[in-house]
Amino acid sequence: MRTLTPDVRQRAEKIKLLILDVDGVLTDGRIFIRDNGEEIKAFHTLDGHGIKMLAATGVQTAVITGRDAPSVGIRVKQLGxxxxxxxxxxxxxxxxxxxxxxxxxxxxxxFVGDDVVDLPVMVRCGLPVAVPEAHEFTLEHAAYVTQKSGGKGAVREVCDLIMQAQGTLQPALDEYIK
Structure with a gap:
């Protein structure tokens, strides 16, 4: 587990709602478009399980995205x-x-974001998080920058961070080795 600064720990202890951007956060930011216009996105299973684990502790989850891709709606539904x-x-x-x-x-x-369009939420929320590939100006406004990249476990890292600060991570993990 990554050691949390006192500031990040204090912010994370209070979290009741985790809000995620999609492109660059739940995905690596690349958008594949088929000849028929269909968008294809890749999601990481670690992120998905982290969202489910976090929700099981009572923390609500949300997505706010500028795009409207059917694949995202499907993934949102799969993850609850x-x-x-x-x-x-x-x-x-x-x-x-x-x-x-x-x-x-x-x-x-x-809120986990990666670009300046995410700043209106990031500057207002209790725990603004950015992925390492985020735009420089966005990084300046993050209280926490993930070690993992967007689409490659960054969301799981944030879920674990919140659970760690709230004392729910280790009990949840222990359930898997009983």
Whole structure:
């Protein structure tokens, strides 16, 4: 486990809602487009299981994305992500609506992003997280930068971080070796 700074630990202890961007966070940021216009995205299974483990502790999960790809909707459903905002151009407004629906305060939200379009949420939430490949300006506004890359375990790292800070990670892991 990565050692958390006191600031990150304190922020993560309060998280009740994890919000994720898609391209560059749940995926590596590349978009494959078939000749028929269909988009193809690759998701990492570690991220998916981390989301499920986190949700099992009572932390809600959400996606806010600027794109509207059917594959993302399918993945969101597979993972049981409670809130899905797609085709969003104003992430700030979607964030306000999401918080109202989820019944959480800003300091109880974590957001993982990779680009400047994510900053309207990142600068308002309790735990702003960026992936290492994020735009430089976005990195400047992150309280935590993952070691893992987007689409390659970054989301699992954040799920584990929140669970570690809340004292739920080790008990969840121990269930697998009983």
């Amino acid at each position: 992500i409670a809130y899905y905002f797609k085709g969003i151009h104003d992430k700030r407004a979607a964030y306000a609506e999401l918080r109202a629906q989820a019944g959480v305060e800003e300091h109880e939200c974590a």
